[in-house]
Amino acid sequence: DAKTTQPTSMDCAEGRAANLPCNHSTISGNEYVYWYRQIHSQGPQYIIHGLKNNETNEMASLIITEDRKSSTLILPHATLRDTAVYYCIAWGGGNKLTFGTGTQLKVEL
Amino acid sequence: NAGVTQTPKFQVLKTGQSMTLQCAQDMNHNSMYWYRQDPGMGLRLIYYSASEGTTDKGEVPNGYNVSRLNKREFSLRLESAAPSQTSVYFCASSRTSGGGSDTQYFGPGTRLTVL
Numbered sequence: 001d002a003k004t005t006q007p008t009s010m011d012c013a014e015g016r017a018a019n020l021p022c023n024h025s026t027i028s029g030n031e032y033v034y035w036y037r038q039i040h041s042q043g044p045q046y047i048i049h050g051l052k053n054n055e056t057n058e059m060a061s062l063i064i065t066e067d068r069k070s071s072t073l074i075l076p077h078a079t080l081r082d083t084a085v086y087y088c089i090a091w092g093g094g095n096k097l098t099f100g101t102g103t104q105l106k107v108e109l
Numbered sequence: 110n111a112g113v114t115q116t117p118k119f120q121v122l123k124t125g126q127s128m129t130l131q132c133a134q135d136m137n138h139n140s141m142y143w144y145r146q147d148p149g150m151g152l153r154l155i156y157y158s159a160s161e162g163t164t165d166k167g168e169v170p171n172g173y174n175v176s177r178l179n180k181r182e183f184s185l186r187l188e189s190a191a192p193s194q195t196s197v198y199f200c201a202s203s204r205t206s207g208g209g210s211d212t213q214y215f216g217p218g219t220r221l222t223v224l
Contacts, residue, residue: 030209031209032209032210034212041146041197041218041220042217042218043113043199043215043216043217043218044152044199044215045215046212046213046214046215049210049212051209051210091209092209093206093208093209093210093211094206095140095142095154095157095159095165095167095206096154096157096167096168097152097154097201097213098151099151099152100151101151
């Protein structure tokens with residue numbers, strides 16, 4: 001699976017959009033971009049995934065650049081409960097998901 | 110629809126004791142997984158079951174055994190617990206284990222301490 005690079009930490013004001021970047025410059029054509037989050041040692045929670053096109057669900061939006069070398073997870077109206085570690089994973093399938101160090105997002109009043 | 114459930118939530122063992130961690134999913138998924146997460150670290154795959162009746166080793170299988178009891182349930186057994194097995198254990202499941210679009214869904218975890 002391709003290596004991903006994320007900022008170590010980010011802050012966001014409650015009610016504002018949180019934009020979390022991820023770089024995956026060596027991603028291959030069959031690898032999906034996945035986002036999970038982990039709130040205070042709870043189980044990783046699936047957020048969204050995509051291959052080429054931008055995706056949106058009830059939790060977030062995923063914007064993937066045309067060359068697929070980077071992506072942005074957007075939480076449109078961040079709340080305090082969105083404070084968590086967010087993991088970006090480039091995954092082509094198989095059995096083992098590899099979680100890196102992720103981005104610690106802190107949502108503040 | 111509970112998703113993936115795990116029992117127990119917490120457990121303290123003495124060195125040499127044995128125990129079984131239970132996992133069940135109600136999403137009719139074919140594939141199930143056991144991971145461990147040590148403090149400040151990423152998840153590491155212990156064992157997985159691509160389909161009912163099959164199990165395979167992950168990257169850190171030593172000291173563990175698994176049983177795919179049926180399609181819903183996948184248990185992890187520690188035969189002789191060691192302090193190095195102190196960790197948080199997560200079970201996950203996915204529709205299949207093949208393609209990159211087969212999302213893995215995780216349970217809440219079991220926090221195990223071995224004294």
